[in-house]
Amino acid sequence: MNIKEIRHLTGLSQKQFAEKYHIPLQTEKQWESSIGSKSYRKPPEYVLYLLKETVLREITDGMVSMVRRDVLRKEHIDKSRALDEAAESVWG
Template sequence: MTIKEIRDITGLSQVEFGKKYDIPRRTIQNWETGERQCPPYMLKLLERVVKEDYSCY
């Protein structure tokens, strides 16, 4: 799963997602555009937290 897919599950904007999970908007933007890679451990952590918060999948 990508950071964009995880964020899409929440329905939040980059700014809202960043505030909720304490991640700078610019970092989220860089991950989503491919300018930087999201660390694999962070993807796993966000997947788990979003799953718990949203019970979507």
């Protein structure tokens, strides 16, 4: 996975990605430029690894948060329905 692919997973622009991960914007642009380009710079392997792991963890954490919200919302709805049914059975 290259820097551009990693950045695309985030949905961020080059500038936003560079700011979020404290990478100089020019460096980010050089990492994403074509290999044959004069401005191309290969990112260190450890940077690729750390960024990939960080971005994937952030995505996973976001997905887990969404699932938890959905579960809590469903539990809330289920409890509300149970209370409505109990109230209906008591007060008719």
